[in-house]
Amino acid sequence: MAMKNVMGIIYTGEKDSFLRELTLMRAIAAMPVAGRYRVIDFLVSGLVNSGIKNVGVIMQKNYHSLMDHLGSGKEWDLHGKNDGLYILPPFLTRENVGVYSGSLDALHSNFGYLRRSKQEYVLLCNSLIIFNTNFTDMFEAHEHGGADVTIMYTQNPEMRRPEYGVYFDINKEGLITDVEIDPTHPRYENTCMEVFLLRKELLLELVDRGAAHGYHDLTRDVFQRLIRDAGMRVAGFEYKDVCYRMDSVQSYFKFNMDVIDPKIRHALFNEEHPVYTKVRDELPARYLENAKVINAMVADGCIVDGTVEHCVLFRGVKVAKGAVLKNCVIMQDSVIEEDVHLENCILDKQAIVKRGGKLIGPSSYPIVISKNMTI
Amino acid sequence: MLKKKECIAMLLAGGQGSRLGILTANMAKPAIPYGGKYRIIDFPLSNCTNSGIDVVGVLTQYQPLELNAYIGSGSPWDLDLAHGGVYVLPPYVKGKQGEWYSGTANAIYQNVAFIEQFNPEYVLILSGDHIYKMNYNAMLRFHIEKGCDVTIAVREVPWEEASRFGIMNTDADNAINEFEEKPAKPKSNKASMGVYIFTWDKLRAYLCDDAQDPKSSNDFGKNIIPNMLRDKQKLYAFDFEGYWKDVGTIESLWEANMDLLNMPMPIDLYDKKWRIYGRNPGVAPHYIAEGAVTRSSLITEGCEVYGRVEHSVLFAGVQVMQGASVIDSVIMPNAIIERGAQVCRAIVAEGAVIGAGAKVGEETGNIAVVGQNVKLAAGTTVKAGEQRAE
Numbered sequence: 001m002a003m004k005n006v007m008g009i010i011y012t013g014e015k016d017s018f019l020r021e022l023t024l025m026r027a028i029a030a031m032p033v034a035g036r037y038r039v040i041d042f043l044v045s046g047l048v049n050s051g052i053k054n055v056g057v058i059m060q061k062n063y064h065s066l067m068d069h070l071g072s073g074k075e076w077d078l079h080g081k082n083d084g085l086y087i088l089p090p091f092l093t094r095e096n097v098g099v100y101s102g103s104l105d106a107l108h109s110n111f112g113y114l115r116r117s118k119q120e121y122v123l124l125c126n127s128l129i130i131f132n133t134n135f136t137d138m139f140e141a142h143e144h145g146g147a148d149v150t151i152m153y154t155q156n157p158e159m160r161r162p163e164y165g166v167y168f169d170i171n172k173e174g175l176i177t178d179v180e181i182d183p184t185h186p187r188y189e190n191t192c193m194e195v196f197l198l199r200k201e202l203l204l205e206l207v208d209r210g211a212a213h214g215y216h217d218l219t220r221d222v223f224q225r226l227i228r229d230a231g232m233r234v235a236g237f238e239y240k241d242v243c244y245r246m247d248s249v250q251s252y253f254k255f256n257m258d259v260i261d262p263k264i265r266h267a268l269f270n271e272e273h274p275v276y277t278k279v280r281d282e283l284p285a286r287y288l289e290n291a292k293v294i295n296a297m298v299a300d301g302c303i304v305d306g307t308v309e310h311c312v313l314f315r316g317v318k319v320a321k322g323a324v325l326k327n328c329v330i331m332q333d334s335v336i337e338e339d340v341h342l343e344n345c346i347l348d349k350q351a352i353v354k355r356g357g358k359l360i361g362p363s364s365y366p367i368v369i370s371k372n373m374t375i
Numbered sequence: 376m377l378k379k380k381e382c383i384a385m386l387l388a389g390g391q392g393s394r395l396g397i398l399t400a401n402m403a404k405p406a407i408p409y410g411g412k413y414r415i416i417d418f419p420l421s422n423c424t425n426s427g428i429d430v431v432g433v434l435t436q437y438q439p440l441e442l443n444a445y446i447g448s449g450s451p452w453d454l455d456l457a458h459g460g461v462y463v464l465p466p467y468v469k470g471k472q473g474e475w476y477s478g479t480a481n482a483i484y485q486n487v488a489f490i491e492q493f494n495p496e497y498v499l500i501l502s503g504d505h506i507y508k509m510n511y512n513a514m515l516r517f518h519i520e521k522g523c524d525v526t527i528a529v530r531e532v533p534w535e536e537a538s539r540f541g542i543m544n545t546d547a548d549n550a551i552n553e554f555e556e557k558p559a560k561p562k563s564n565k566a567s568m569g570v571y572i573f574t575w576d577k578l579r580a581y582l583c584d585d586a587q588d589p590k591s592s593n594d595f596g597k598n599i600i601p602n603m604l605r606d607k608q609k610l611y612a613f614d615f616e617g618y619w620k621d622v623g624t625i626e627s628l629w630e631a632n633m634d635l636l637n638m639p640m641p642i643d644l645y646d647k648k649w650r651i652y653g654r655n656p657g658v659a660p661h662y663i664a665e666g667a668v669t670r671s672s673l674i675t676e677g678c679e680v681y682g683r684v685e686h687s688v689l690f691a692g693v694q695v696m697q698g699a700s701v702i703d704s705v706i707m708p709n710a711i712i713e714r715g716a717q718v719c720r721a722i723v724a725e726g727a728v729i730g731a732g733a734k735v736g737e738e739t740g741n742i743a744v745v746g747q748n749v750k751l752a753a754g755t756t757v758k759a760g761e762q763r764a765e
Contacts, residue, residue: 285673294664299676
């Protein structure tokens, strides 16, 4: 299988402050989503479902919960003797300063791992984006198109952000002719999905050359220059399915609310591309006498006796009688006591809202309750 | 020689479970789904792990494929170990001979060589037929303390039911002086649970003797235990208190599932110190649509509910469409209840499809069963107590 010749590298970025208190203690890649998953599960599962056997995860800060989640890689069948899951946190050596200032730094620090891996191709991706695909089509397009580098992009308008993101101009042959980084008003409708495919030898050369020139960022310092100064064929590959960018509290909230919708859910979770995650052996969710549930996604281990409308309940959440929840994301093991009323709230893990509590946020900006808080 | 183990478990999983009718047509009884997420065998396997017993031989014979696939490497129960773990043991050819397991004792006898590899002091014999949480290590300590040759786990059953069980008559110290299989006039209400701990040297000797006896039915209850009593060996009863359910019949399997809907649960599966592990299907949390009703029920991952679910247990990936109702029922993985279908007091097996407007089961009477992958045409009626295999 061709994809065995591809290694995956997931860059879990430096953008963790984007999700404010939710990412004080964890990387965005480790954010709980959709009732039982973490953001990174979608990418790791997508790589594995495509037939990739060697996955490196570059970590920056706050990586304890991410490491804890990925473990040996067993849940993704990445715990074999050959290849498997490699966790790549920053480390200090003579030529390595520890904290990475960009993706190029991170790749340069892990030069040895890249060189030792036996695959001929590298698929670089960024854990900030949630999508579920099989990368085989992109690989085939790359092989047949004869480009030096292939970059995935989307025309989904929801992926555009003012003053943030990478945008491409693409010509009729599918080649990228211009790159804009963080423009106030993006001029091009093609948004970069931050998935790059190229030969490993080329990547090693680009990283080595870039580092020797004091560059830090692969997109800005390497690909943008290469495209502008011509000389290299960089192709675009369009991704047409559901995708979400996790870069703010609002976008996190929107993703969770959207995933309740059967159409979005079926696009992200289907039998051909299952999404794997760490298993917690829990009983099925339990509905008691007074439960009233409308349009909600509920994980195992929950006990519901109240009213739940358009919410995502993670594993082990308890909703007591008389409580009313509307448009809420309630993370693992949180407890909602009797007669509580919550609207447009995100409760982080193990939060408790005491009897009679009332929290109503505006639909445009949810109230966030931090982990372990009691209200 | 592998690393020595103090005690290893041998789990008898070869029985057909014929009283479960069409549910065991394609799978051994221990593989039967239970409680929304589990299979029966998860209980003894999880009990072993939680009791610190890390070698489990699973003796299979009848329809083993589903069970073999389910057990796999043993990782869901933390039994994928470098030293020990779970071993599936089907009958095999030895020299010029080779034969099926002719009885429970014979199944162990044919695997003496397997057991000897671990050089154990004690062997725990289990069956894959019951729902219960039990600390086998406490029983092992009791066995060692009393210096027994065999310890048999017993539980007190109501006197009026005692004549349905294998009853142990004991003295005040719990030493067993008599064993009666289904006595007409029971002298005790201590029923055997089919859980034994043997001192291995003793068991091996009795198994070898039993194998030489052409008249023996090679069964623990009928031969080994009576022979040991006859020879005045040291047999003790170990009292077990707590939930224990034989799920050997359609009715009892249904009841055992319904038991989980009571709060507090008669068997506490929320206990984090004694988790019951199982293989996870790896699907998204379930979805309850607008207009659905979900009450007094257990619903798990991958389900989609558009209709009414009351006092029922739904396994992974079940779909209940608009206008359909599921009441007092057990719906096994990936079954689909189409629009307007009514399911009441029924067990719908894995992958079955109940066509639109069909009616399965009745409000009273015996439990109706729809078998694995059966596609019921729209409007079909399945009466109380009826079993549909096609």
